[in-house]
Amino acid sequence: KAGVTQTPRYLIKTRGQQVTLSCSPISGHRSVSWYQQTPGQGLQFLFEYFSETQRNKGNFPGRFSGRQFSNSRSEMNVSTLELGDSALYLCASSLAGLAGGYSLYFGPGTRLLVL
Amino acid sequence: GNSVTQMEGPVTLSEEAFLTINCTYTATGYPSLFWYVQYPGEGLQLLLKATKADDKGSNKGFEATYRKETTSFHLEKGSVQVSDSAVYFCALPARNTGFQKLVFGTGTRLLVSP
Numbered sequence: 167k168a169g170v171t172q173t174p175r176y177l178i179k180t181r182g183q184q185v186t187l188s189c190s191p192i193s194g195h196r197s198v199s200w201y202q203q204t205p206g207q208g209l210q211f212l213f214e215y216f217s218e219t220q221r222n223k224g225n226f227p228g229r230f231s232g233r234q235f236s237n238s239r240s241e242m243n244v245s246t247l248e249l250g251d252s253a254l255y256l257c258a259s260s261l262a263g264l265a266g267g268y269s270l271y272f273g274p275g276t277r278l279l280v281l
Numbered sequence: 282g283n284s285v286t287q288m289e290g291p292v293t294l295s296e297e298a299f300l301t302i303n304c305t306y307t308a309t310g311y312p313s314l315f316w317y318v319q320y321p322g323e324g325l326q327l328l329l330k331a332t333k334a335d336d337k338g339s340n341k342g343f344e345a346t347y348r349k350e351t352t353s354f355h356l357e358k359g360s361v362q363v364s365d366s367a368v369y370f371c372a373l374p375a376r377n378t379g380f381q382k383l384v385f386g387t388g389t390r391l392l393v394s395p
Contacts, residue, residue, distance in 0.1 A: 221381070260381050272325040
């Protein structure tokens, strides 16, 4: 079974631009989560989607948004990029339904550099 | 909410040495506990997990036992290899509900030399 895929793998943007990252979960997984990883803050939760609904959101500004499609694929968007948005963005999928089941399977990440 | 603390790194070992990476947690109830590993330039991989107290998770020679008495989930391996060099993260659910949100430790870098 194919793993979680993320595109693109690398991105270079300039301040003020916006960016869209894409994630395809493992087949059959309906939950998709996004995390930001930086050397200073470590792994921080952005949001989680299940059946096209955002169930949970981390403590990030409104410039960070996401969505999930009916095929469970997900995108996240960052508008008005700032230098501090440079990070590795990780997508994870899970079989979890409302009853839980917390094993997350991560993709390779998208490394975003903001200049 | 739940939280996790893991030992600072880096941990530097010679090949075939014994490995322990400490992880302690604070949680309401007995949530599942996880170890993830991140190799250079890659995302996180689920290494092992334990779903209830006294469970032992194991994979690829790594083991961790869910100890509720000491609120710990230490990662161990009897004989490390150079290929084990990576960053290891301890994690647990942020809350004991259906939310798919994990809280991660700061990560411990393991360096294994030949």
